[in-house]
Amino acid sequence: xxxxxxxxxxxxxxxxxxxxxxxxxxxxxxxxxxxxxxxxxxxxxxxxxxxxxxxxxxxxxxxxxxxxxxxxxxxxxxxxxxxxxxxxxxxxxxxxxxxxxxxxxxxxxxxxxxxxxxxxxxxxxxxxxxxxxxxxxxxxxxxxxxxxxxxxxxxxxxxxxxxxxxxxxxxxxxxxxxxxxxxxxxxxxxxxxxxxxxxxxxxxxxxxxxxxxxxxxxxxxxxxxxxxxxxxxxxxxxxxxxxxxxxxxxxxxxxxxxxxxxxxxxxxxxxxxxxxxxxxxxxxxxxxxxxxxxxxx
Amino acid sequence: xxxxxxxxxxxxxxxxxxxxxxxxxxxxxxxxxxxxxxxxxxxxxxxxxxxxxxxxxxxxxxxxxxxxxxxxxxxxxxxxxxxxxxxxxxxxxxxxxxxxxxxxxxxxxxxxxxxxxxxxxxxxxxxxxxxxxxxxxxxxxxxxxxxxxxxxxxxxxxxxxxxxxxxxxxxxxxxxxxxxxxxxxxxxxxxxxxxxxxxxxxxxxxxxxxxxxxxxxxxxxxxxxxxxxxxxxxxxxxxxxxxxxxxxxxxxxxxxxxxxxxxxxxxxxxxxxxxxxxxxxxxxxxxxxxxxxxxxxxxxxxxxxxxxxxxxxxxxxxxxxxxxx
Numbered sequence: 100x101x102x103x104x105x106x107x108x109x110x111x112x113x114x115x116x117x118x119x120x121x122x123x124x125x126x127x128x129x130x131x132x133x134x135x136x137x138x139x140x141x142x143x144x145x146x147x148x149x150x151x152x153x154x155x156x157x158x159x160x161x162x163x164x165x166x167x168x169x170x171x172x173x174x175x176x177x178x179x180x181x182x183x184x185x186x187x188x189x190x191x192x193x194x195x196x197x198x199x200x201x202x203x204x205x206x207x208x209x210x211x212x213x214x215x216x217x218x219x220x221x222x223x224x225x226x227x228x229x230x231x232x233x234x235x236x237x238x239x240x241x242x243x244x245x246x247x248x249x250x251x252x253x254x255x256x257x258x259x260x261x262x263x264x265x266x267x268x269x270x271x272x273x274x275x276x277x278x279x280x281x282x283x284x285x286x287x288x289x290x291x292x293x294x295x296x297x298x299x300x301x302x303x304x305x306x307x308x309x310x311x312x313x314x315x316x317x318x319x320x321x322x323x324x325x326x327x328x329x330x331x332x333x334x335x336x337x338x339x340x341x342x343x344x345x346x347x348x349x350x351x352x353x354x355x356x357x358x359x360x361x362x363x364x365x366x367x368x369x370x371x372x373x374x375x376x377x378x379x380x381x382x383x384x385x386x387x388x389x390x391x392x393x394x395x396x
Numbered sequence: 397x398x399x400x401x402x403x404x405x406x407x408x409x410x411x412x413x414x415x416x417x418x419x420x421x422x423x424x425x426x427x428x429x430x431x432x433x434x435x436x437x438x439x440x441x442x443x444x445x446x447x448x449x450x451x452x453x454x455x456x457x458x459x460x461x462x463x464x465x466x467x468x469x470x471x472x473x474x475x476x477x478x479x480x481x482x483x484x485x486x487x488x489x490x491x492x493x494x495x496x497x498x499x500x501x502x503x504x505x506x507x508x509x510x511x512x513x514x515x516x517x518x519x520x521x522x523x524x525x526x527x528x529x530x531x532x533x534x535x536x537x538x539x540x541x542x543x544x545x546x547x548x549x550x551x552x553x554x555x556x557x558x559x560x561x562x563x564x565x566x567x568x569x570x571x572x573x574x575x576x577x578x579x580x581x582x583x584x585x586x587x588x589x590x591x592x593x594x595x596x597x598x599x600x601x602x603x604x605x606x607x608x609x610x611x612x613x614x615x616x617x618x619x620x621x622x623x624x625x626x627x628x629x630x631x632x633x634x635x636x637x638x639x640x641x642x643x644x645x646x647x648x649x650x651x652x653x654x655x656x657x658x659x660x661x662x663x664x665x666x667x668x669x670x671x672x673x674x675x676x677x678x679x680x681x682x683x684x685x686x687x688x689x690x691x692x693x694x695x696x697x698x699x700x701x702x703x704x705x706x707x708x709x710x711x712x713x714x715x716x717x718x719x720x721x
Contacts, residue, residue, distance in 0.1 A: 112610070116612055117612065120615070123613075128505065130497070130504075131506075131510075131518070134498055134502045134584055134588065135521065140540070144536055145532060195435075199434075207432065212433075215436065219435055222703050225703035225706075227641065227642020227695060229692065229695070230442065230446075230699070231442075234442045236449075236685075236689070237446055238441065241685070258442075261438075265435070291423075295424075319528075319532070321529070321530065321644070325674055326673070347645075350532070351531050354535045362539060366539075376528070376529060377524070377527065
């Protein structure tokens with residue numbers, strides 16, 4: 100008995116073990132510091148360099164008749180293009196993604212089809228964005244003979260958006276208590292109306308959050324636009340006809356030009372892009388927080 | 397619910413005639429099922445259309461697509477995937493080697509070291525890191541990192557030049573090494589996020605048992621957390637690898653678009669499949685486009701295999717079902 104009392108573990112941790120523990124602790128803290136450095140560096144550079152050209156002219160003018168060396172010019176055509184392309188791709192991918200999630204949760208539970216769909220949704224998350232662009236290029240533009248257009252870009256973006264929407268919606272639908280569904284069935288409400296009137300409204304805020312995060316993700320995609328929307332320096336308001344521009348594409352285009360004025364425009368474009376993406380992210384999280392169970396109930 | 401008249405007067409749904417109800421039900425069910433099947437169709441269509449558009453170019457190819465190092469589909473119709481695939485795999489693996497230890501450290505920090513209130517906020521910071529568009533990293537890379545990194549590269553070259561990886565006559569900012577650093581920064585958040593989630597799922601009883609036996613925090617992590625989280629970390633690393641391989645714009649801005657196979661990662665050479673597509677698409681002839689689509693098909697196949705393998709690793713242990721991206 101006395102032997103056990105003497106060997107109180109806390110006091111008899113050998114120096115070597117204590118040192119290892121300390122070293123690992125320092126390494127873990129260091130790892131976190133290393134991870135945060137790039138974020139701070141990137142954000143700081145984008146803000147400090149981007150503000151130089153982040154003015155009214157930048158937001159309201161296109162790049163028409165402005166060479167790489169000329170000062171001035173703006174990204175209005177690119178901002179407009181991005182907004183149209185992202186809106187179109189949401190219109191395509193949100194209904195399909197939502198319906199897929201409804202199938203997975205409400206109708207297909209446990210069937211082989213549902214399992215394979217679920218698996219391929221996961222695999223689809225990993226499709227490189229450039230491959231999505233190549234697919235639309237091969238299918239829509241080369242095989243069907245359609246022109247480069249904002250809509251083709253939206254198709255490519257919707258392929259990237261779909262799996263994210265499905266996963267987010269699926270997760271939220273699963274959280275809806277079975278009691279609610281059973282109560283509706285007991286009142287004689289058919290299943291599809293139960294889904295539309297009871298399940299979806301309950302899960303709505305969560306789904307909106309997921310959709311906004313998905314939008315934020317695709318808004319910054321460059322590679323698929325490069326292959327499907329092509330370039331233009333002019334304003335093209337029609338997403339169904341002719342090449343458009345997108346904000347990420349604009350940054351890429353300007354960054355590849357080796358002059359200071361072009362690089363300044365690239366930074367301002369990057370700042371605009373980050374502002375859009377971060378606002379979407381923040382809004383999504385605010386909605387999620389505002390409707391979280393801890394607050395609303 | 398006994399008398400039919402009272403049912404009729406009861407709920408709004410009950411007042412509808414039976415055929416109408418089943419028709420609505422059937423239509424909605426088919427709609428949902430159709431959307432699900434559409435996902436499968438899209439995945440199949442991606443493979444089919446890439447093959448269809450790649451075949452004419454592959455027929456016109458003068459070289460061997462799998463072993464040829466040169467990529468010149470526009471001029472001499474000679475192109476091969478060898479150099480590009482090599483660059484893709486090398487840069488991604490280097491990025492993985494740099495990112496995984498840091499990401500696991502970050503995940504451990506958030507799950508087991510940071511104060512609980514702080515941890516949630518730090519998790520958001522890491523998520524924000526993931527939200528920064530890749531073209532912004534590319535811009536940062538070309539303006540800041542490329543000039544900056546020649547210093548550390550020179551150091552590696554001078555003192556560790558005896559390692560073949562760091563050998564070479566001169567160092568350059570636009571190198572495989574720089575591309576890997578950028579890729580590592582970009583895949584770090586996803587690896588950290590998935591690892592964190594797995595570490596948080598370690599049964600509390602295991603951790604408390606280890607601590608009760610007198611283990612230090614590190615010994616507890618080594619004995620309880622890491623063995624439990626290993627499959628999750630492995631699949632997170634594979635997902636990160638897939639993402640690094642598909643990353644296009646940042647790499648396209650940094651690498652000098654040369655074609656060659658070399659392990660000297662500090663010198664100005666290297667290219668990847670995705671970057672080559674972005675750089676070469678503008679001036680591609682029809683054959684050139686077909687060749688780029690063929691290279692995209694290879695990329696698609698590689699990333700598909702990586703992702704399926706990663707998902708299967710996760711699926712083997714159902715506890716991690718919440719850990720998917």
